[in-house]
Amino acid sequence: MFGKKKRKAKELIMTAYEQEQSGMMNQAISLYKEALRYDSSNTTALFNLGSILFNNGNHYEGIDFISKSADLGFEVARQNMHDKGADAFYNQALDLFQCGDYLNALQKIDKAIKYRNNFAEAHYNKAGILFKLSQKSKAIEQLKIAASLGLNKAMFELTDYGY
Numbered sequence: 001m002f003g004k005k006k007r008k009a010k011e012l013i014m015t016a017y018e019q020e021q022s023g024m025m026n027q028a029i030s031l032y033k034e035a036l037r038y039d040s041s042n043t044t045a046l047f048n049l050g051s052i053l054f055n056n057g058n059h060y061e062g063i064d065f066i067s068k069s070a071d072l073g074f075e076v077a078r079q080n081m082h083d084k085g086a087d088a089f090y091n092q093a094l095d096l097f098q099c100g101d102y103l104n105a106l107q108k109i110d111k112a113i114k115y116r117n118n119f120a121e122a123h124y125n126k127a128g129i130l131f132k133l134s135q136k137s138k139a140i141e142q143l144k145i146a147a148s149l150g151l152n153k154a155m156f157e158l159t160d161y162g163y
Helices: 002-021 025-038 043-055 059-071 075-098 102-115 120-132 136-148 152-160
Strands: none
Touching (some): 002 025, 002 043, 043 059, 059 102, 075 120, 102 120, 120 136, 120 152, 136 152
């Protein structure tokens, strides 16, 4: 049964790819989603679905699929996440922060940093989230990282805290 599901997923992915190449994005999206019902860890389906969604303006949902593919070891997705994913998760975190959803903002900013560890602005804004969550010592550590990456406003803020 397990092999049948994977084969069915591969057939659907091939058809989805053909639809994608023909410009029939809605059909391709449906087929990739159906393939994932048969094989939820298929990195090709995750990445291709995420790419279509991202390229058609649904950045957050697209990045979530690409991120899953990267987490499962798909190298093309990992490279893509470094470029697009870090920025997308960073922007999601800022949106959530503005809405007062600090815990989800922290999760998204952590993903941004995961994909681009030297992302000074992300470390700086993670500090702001941690301050809101009353985690001052962790926030100071993030400011130190941002400052070490050359972010001047982090250096100035650290001096305000006596560092």
